[in-house]
Amino acid sequence: MIDFHAHLGRMYREDYPQRLPMSPHQMVDYMNRHGIAVSVLLPLESPEGTWGYFLTEDAIAARDLYPERFVAFCGVDPRYPRVKEFIDFHVRHSGCRGFGEHVNGLRFDDPLNKVIYAACDEHALPLVFGDDLGCYDEPGLPRLEACLKEFTNVQFCGHGPGFWSAISADDDRKTAYPKTKITPGGTLDRLLEKYDNLYCDLSAMSGYNAMSRDPDFTMGFIGRHWRKLLWGTDYLTGFQEIPQHEWLSGLPVCPEIRQAIAEGNARTLLKWPTRS
Ligand SMILES: [Zn+2]
Numbered sequence: 001m002i003d004f005h006a007h008l009g010r011m012y013r014e015d016y017p018q019r020l021p022m023s024p025h026q027m028v029d030y031m032n033r034h035g036i037a038v039s040v041l042l043p044l045e046s047p048e049g050t051w052g053y054f055l056t057e058d059a060i061a062a063r064d065l066y067p068e069r070f071v072a073f074c075g076v077d078p079r080y081p082r083v084k085e086f087i088d089f090h091v092r093h094s095g096c097r098g099f100g101e102h103v104n105g106l107r108f109d110d111p112l113n114k115v116i117y118a119a120c121d122e123h124a125l126p127l128v129f130g131d132d133l134g135c136y137d138e139p140g141l142p143r144l145e146a147c148l149k150e151f152t153n154v155q156f157c158g159h160g161p162g163f164w165s166a167i168s169a170d171d172d173r174k175t176a177y178p179k180t181k182i183t184p185g186g187t188l189d190r191l192l193e194k195y196d197n198l199y200c201d202l203s204a205m206s207g208y209n210a211m212s213r214d215p216d217f218t219m220g221f222i223g224r225h226w227r228k229l230l231w232g233t234d235y236l237t238g239f240q241e242i243p244q245h246e247w248l249s250g251l252p253v254c255p256e257i258r259q260a261i262a263e264g265n266a267r268t269l270l271k272w273p274t275r276s
Pocket of ligand 1: 005007042234
């Protein structure tokens with residue numbers, strides 16, 4: 001199993017010591033207890049990401065401690081002055097296999113964000129982004145769609161309440177975790193069908209809520225898009241509840257689909273083949 005979405009470090013500075021920083025060793029211990037072979041470490045370098053920072057250099061250092069267990073992505077705030085040089089350097093010299101978690105206070109298609117997408121396009125990277133309500137885009141995700149068209153070599157992997165809200169055609173964005181039935185014909189179905197470079201990151205409460213709020217709809221959604229779904233946790237602090245474990249093990253799908261969601265799709269994006 002591959003966790004496509006994990007963080008280390010002190011993510012809740014003001015909550016210390018109630019919420020403790022996560023070390024690489026603690027993360028590997030968690031992975032061992034839950035059958036996770038590899039976790040993708042996603043830096044958070046923007047102040048809007050969470051109440052702390054997880055730097056690219058720390059993700060690389062953790063990967064170097066456990067090279068068989070961690071994949072390091074690079075991440076940088078779009079307002080940083082040398083964004084392209086930063087991405088080029090860490091892809092070429094640090095072995096970073098993707099970009100993210102991309103979450104900041106700008107619009108999704110802000111010119112500063114597009115500098116990031118252009119660099120990722122050049123390196124053909126997966127990019128994990130988090131879309132909170134009212135932050136990046138509007139209903140219908142027009143800004144995301146424009147970028148899917150413009151940066152076709154980037155594999156955009158979306159998550160967060162703003163992204164998953166678009167699974168339903170009645171995308172009113174009033175609540176982060178809606179419990180109502182999903183109205184068919186949502187933007188996500190349309191975009192996943194139309195664009196090869198869009199993927200869904202199932203991590204965090206937003207991913208779990210989207211997959212559990214309407215089980216009848218979900219089975220159809222999985223049937224249509226299982227090659228583009230990526231299992232993940234958004235694990236970032238000790239004792240965090242991760243309902244995605246039980247969700248995946250109880251999912252009534254064939255072994256091929258379960259394997260693709262748990263690991264196969266991630267391996268393809270990460271260019272990380274299974275050892276023979
Ligand atoms: Zn995250």
